[in-house]
Structure formats: structure tokens, C-alpha cells
Amino acid sequence: MxxxxxxxxxxxxxxxxxxxxxxxxxxxxxxxxxxxxxxxxxxxxxxxxxxxxxxxxxxxxxxxxxxxxxxxxxxxxxxxxxxxxxxxxxxxxxxxxxxxxxxRIPTLSTLLPTNINEELAQDILKILLRLASAKQGLTQFINNKVVSNVLQRAKSSTNETRDMSLQVIYYTTTSVIADYHLFDSKIIQTFLLTTFGELSEILRTDQTMFKFNCLDIFVQIFTHMTDQVAQEMVLKDESQTNVWLQNAKYGLRDILRSKIGSEQRDKALSLIMLLLHYFDATWLFTPNISSKKDHHSVVENIDDFKFAVLVVQLACVEIRLMLDEISDKLEKKDFKPVERHEVMLPACYTILEKSIEHLSQIESSLEINENGNSTDPTKSKLDPELLLRLKSTMVETFRIIMEYLLNIK
Incomplete structure (x- = not known):
């Protein structure tokens, strides 16, 4: 020049x-x-x-x-x-x-739900994504209105804009979880409850591919979750935690009852495993106790337990299939690990373990109740026929696990 x-x-x-x-x-x-x-x-x-x-x-x-x-x-x-x-x-x-x-983060986010075109929305999301992925401006991102604005745009946008919106949520949430000790715990818990509340509502009600996008983000976020953050979430607001867990359950129920591919089924089972790990199995087996006690809620409660049984049965089926596949590979002297086996076998074992733990607690509470003490009725109204079917499935699965262990000994 x-x-x-x-x-x-x-x-x-x-x-x-x-x-x-x-x-x-x-x-x-x-x-x-x-x-x-x-x-x-x-x-x-x-x-x-x-x-x-x-x-x-x-x-x-x-x-x-x-x-x-x-x-x-x-x-x-x-x-x-x-x-x-x-x-x-x-x-x-x-x-x-x-x-x-x-x-400028809050103001930028307020433009997203408006009638701006996709190009400008994506330019804004690129700014937010650049900041969130670099862990910058997190104190502004945890403003609940920012989360709502980003997700509101995602609901009405193209696939690319939706993906960018969810990535903003992912980076913000995982960064906050990783640096939890740097923030006011009450503010963070409010942010997490709002985020999971909105994501779970989409998971429950959306009937497009966006449902599966949210499923994927849920799995990614909870892969980075910690016991401390999860426990404090329950302590902060157990009622609100239960609400989004129930929403997630109904969304997962829709997914697992639909005709889906193995990849989506694996993600659904992975999320169930993660939620069981951090929040035990009460949300899976217990009906929504906030429902009104009418005929509809009774039917729904029975349906809830059927879903819990379905989850355990699916986990048992997957365990048996994967152990058969591993046995076949070992017979052929093929010792190369399969990534899906390494991810899904522990996930299915966890589902089985947490379910057995929960059912054992119910049995113990019923035994105590027979001695004159009260117990939570929402945890004891389980269909005997379904319980027997569940027991039969688990017994057969453990037989196959023991057989596998003896064969490779």
C-alpha cells in the first residue's frame, strides 16, 4: 500500500x-x-x-x-x-x-424472538456462541431471559439456526456446571431449573425433529453434570425438579414407543441412565403425584409404571444382545472393542442396577408398613402382574450375564 x-x-x-x-x-x-x-x-x-x-x-x-x-x-x-x-x-x-x-448479551438475545430474518438471527447466535464457547460473559448468559429468548428463536427457525441455539445453551450450561464454585449457587440453580424446564417441555410436547435435537443436548449436558450440582438442584426446588423430570419422562416415553432407529433409542436410554444416576429411580417408577386424582390420572399412573417396565425390559434386551455380539467376537478371536458396547453396556447395567435398588426400597418400605408404620403410597401402587413380568426378565438377564462371565473366565 x-x-x-x-x-x-x-x-x-x-x-x-x-x-x-x-x-x-x-x-x-x-x-x-x-x-x-x-x-x-x-x-x-x-x-x-x-x-x-x-x-x-x-x-x-x-x-x-x-x-x-x-x-x-x-x-x-x-x-x-x-x-x-x-x-x-x-x-x-x-x-x-x-x-x-x-x-450486550441480554439485548442481543432480545432480538432473537422478534421477526428478524434467519441471517441476522444466525449472526447474533454466532456472537453468543463465540462468547459462550470461550466461557466469556457467563454472568450475563445465566440471565433466565437469555435462555428463553434463545430457545424461543430455536422453536421457530431452520435446522441450522436451531443447532446454533442449542449449542449456545450447551456451552453455557456445561461451562456453568464446570465452574459452579465461581458463581452464586442460588443464581446458578435458578438458571439450571429454567433451562431444564424449557428443554424438557420441548422434549415432551414437540413432535418434530427438534424433539431429538433436545434429547441430544440433554445427553451432552448431563454427561458433564456433577453430583454436587444435581443434589443442590433438588435442595433448591424439589418440586420444580420433579416437574421437569416428569416432562422428560413423558418425552422419553414418546420416543421409545415410536418407530425410531437404534441411534435415537441409544440416546434415550443414555439420558434415562444419566437421570437415574443423578436423581435415583423415583421419577421413573413414581407417577406424577401432582395430577388430579381422577380416572384419567389413574390410567396415566398405570401407564407410567408400564413405561418403567418397558425401560428395564429394553435395557435387559440390549444387554443380552450385546453380550451375544461380544461372545461371537471372542470366538472369532476378534478382540477389537466396539464403541457402542463400551457406552451402552454400562448404561444398561446402570438402568438395571438403579431399578433393582428402587424396587428393593419399595419392598422394604412395604415390610415396614406391615408392622404398623406409614409409607408413601405413591411408591407402593405397582401392578403385581407387571412386577412378575419384570422379575422374570431380570432373572433371565442375570442368568445370561453369569453364563457370559463363566464362559470368558
């Missing part, structure tokens, strides 16, 4: 910075907006200079503008320019840590 061109660029930057000064009029700042997109694409040094000079409160106003400004500029144009400017800043790792950008 010639010296004259360099000088011309420096003059243009200087002029733009003067126009961007907080003391400048709005008219001057609007002129600067026309220059900024081209300047921000030149080099990092220019971007940093502009970052230090720009009036972020003015950017905030641009994103909150409605209809037309006094200068007759449409609000959509101004919002697009503001988002583009923030996007350019977020392209630099050094600027991701700046509080001026973090403070």
Missing part, C-alpha cells in the same frame, strides 16, 4: 473516531456507522482502536430502536449494523474478554 493510501486510511479512521466520540451528536454517529463496516474489515489494530473509541451505549440504543429514527433510518438497518460491529469485535480473542461486549 502506498504512503498516500496509508495516509488516506489514517485520515478516514481519525474522522470516524471523531464522529464516534460520546460527545458527538447522533447525526455524526450515524455518519460514522456508514464508514465502520469497511474500516473494521481492514486489520486488528484498526479494530482495537475503534473498539476503544466507540460509544457502546449508542450501540445499545441502536439495537433497541423501534420503527424509524428521526433520521428516517429503518430500525432493522440500525440493528443489523450494530450486530455486525459487535461481530467484528468478537472475531478477536483479545476483545472477547471485554465487559463492554458482555453487557
Amino acid at each position: 502506498s504512503e498516500s493510501n496509508n495516509q488516506e486510511r489514517r485520515n478516514e479512521i481519525t474522522r470516524c473516531l471523531e464522529l464516534l466520540s460520546p460527545s458527538s451528536s447522533d447525526d455524526a454517529k450515524f455518519v460514522a456507522l456508514m464508514l465502520l463496516p469497511r474500516l473494521l474489515q481492514q486489520d486488528e489494530e484498526t479494530t482495537k482502536i475503534i473498539f476503544d473509541a466507540i460509544d457502546f451505549k449508542f450501540l445499545e440504543r441502536l439495537m433497541r430502536t423501534e420503527r424509524f429514527t428521526e433520521e428516517n433510518l429503518p430500525d432493522y438497518t440500525l440493528k443489523t449494523i450494530a450486530v455486525h460491529i459487535l461481530s467484528c469485535f468478537c472475531a478477536m480473542d483479545e476483545l472477547l474478554t471485554k465487559k463492554q461486549i458482555h453487557a
Whole structure:
């Protein structure tokens, strides 16, 4: 680049910075907006200079503008320019840590549920995703309205926008879980309960592929869950925890009763295993005790237990099939491990273990009840015929497990 061109660029930057000064009029700042997109694409040094000079409160106003400004500029144009400017800043790792950008997260999220087009929605989500994946601005992300705005956009968008929305939720949630000790536990628990509440509602009611997208995100998030965070969630609000667990159960019931492929069935069983691990088996075997006690709720309660039986039976079937596959491989001297076996066999064992543990507790509580003490009736009203069928399935599965262990001894 010639010296004259360099000088011309420096003059243009200087002029733009003067126009961007907080003391400048709005008219001057609007002129600067026309220059900024081209300047921000030149080099990092220019971007940093502009970052230090720009009036972020003015950017905030641009994103909150409605209809037309006094200068007759449409609000959509101004919002697009503001988002583009923030996007350019977020392209630099050094600027991701700046509080001026973090403070824009709530306002950016408010644009998502509006009637902006998919392109602008994706530009906003790219900013949020860049920040969330870098663990920046988490104190702004755990604002419950941000979660709601992101998911609301996901519900009405294309597959690509949905995927980006769920990735924002994934990175935010897993980062918060990993750095749980750095935040106020009450605020984090409120955030998690809201997030799981909204995701579980989608899992329960949605009848599109979005249901399976949420299933996948649930599995990914709970793969990073910790015992401490899960236990404190129950302590924070047991009632709300039970509500989203019941929603998740009904969603999983729909999935496992549908004609689905092995990949989706594995994910459903994996989520069940994770929820059993962190919240025991009460949610799986116990009906929704908040339901009204009418004929419909009685039928639904019976259906709930049938689903629990179905889950255990599916786990037993999968165990038997996988042990047969492993035995066949060993006979052929094929010792290469199969990734699915390494993931799903422990998952199915956990489902079996937690179910047996829960049923044993019910048996113990019934024995105590016979001696005159009270017990929780919601845990004891189990269909005897289904229990016998369940027992038969588990006995046969344990016979096959023992046979397998003896054969490889």
C-alpha cells in the first residue's frame, strides 16, 4: 500500500473516531456507522482502536430502536449494523474478554424472538456462541431471559439456526456446571431449573425433529453434570425438579414407543441412565403425584409404571444382545472393542442396577408398613402382574450375564 493510501486510511479512521466520540451528536454517529463496516474489515489494530473509541451505549440504543429514527433510518438497518460491529469485535480473542461486549448479551438475545430474518438471527447466535464457547460473559448468559429468548428463536427457525441455539445453551450450561464454585449457587440453580424446564417441555410436547435435537443436548449436558450440582438442584426446588423430570419422562416415553432407529433409542436410554444416576429411580417408577386424582390420572399412573417396565425390559434386551455380539467376537478371536458396547453396556447395567435398588426400597418400605408404620403410597401402587413380568426378565438377564462371565473366565 502506498504512503498516500496509508495516509488516506489514517485520515478516514481519525474522522470516524471523531464522529464516534460520546460527545458527538447522533447525526455524526450515524455518519460514522456508514464508514465502520469497511474500516473494521481492514486489520486488528484498526479494530482495537475503534473498539476503544466507540460509544457502546449508542450501540445499545441502536439495537433497541423501534420503527424509524428521526433520521428516517429503518430500525432493522440500525440493528443489523450494530450486530455486525459487535461481530467484528468478537472475531478477536483479545476483545472477547471485554465487559463492554458482555453487557450486550441480554439485548442481543432480545432480538432473537422478534421477526428478524434467519441471517441476522444466525449472526447474533454466532456472537453468543463465540462468547459462550470461550466461557466469556457467563454472568450475563445465566440471565433466565437469555435462555428463553434463545430457545424461543430455536422453536421457530431452520435446522441450522436451531443447532446454533442449542449449542449456545450447551456451552453455557456445561461451562456453568464446570465452574459452579465461581458463581452464586442460588443464581446458578435458578438458571439450571429454567433451562431444564424449557428443554424438557420441548422434549415432551414437540413432535418434530427438534424433539431429538433436545434429547441430544440433554445427553451432552448431563454427561458433564456433577453430583454436587444435581443434589443442590433438588435442595433448591424439589418440586420444580420433579416437574421437569416428569416432562422428560413423558418425552422419553414418546420416543421409545415410536418407530425410531437404534441411534435415537441409544440416546434415550443414555439420558434415562444419566437421570437415574443423578436423581435415583423415583421419577421413573413414581407417577406424577401432582395430577388430579381422577380416572384419567389413574390410567396415566398405570401407564407410567408400564413405561418403567418397558425401560428395564429394553435395557435387559440390549444387554443380552450385546453380550451375544461380544461372545461371537471372542470366538472369532476378534478382540477389537466396539464403541457402542463400551457406552451402552454400562448404561444398561446402570438402568438395571438403579431399578433393582428402587424396587428393593419399595419392598422394604412395604415390610415396614406391615408392622404398623406409614409409607408413601405413591411408591407402593405397582401392578403385581407387571412386577412378575419384570422379575422374570431380570432373572433371565442375570442368568445370561453369569453364563457370559463363566464362559470368558
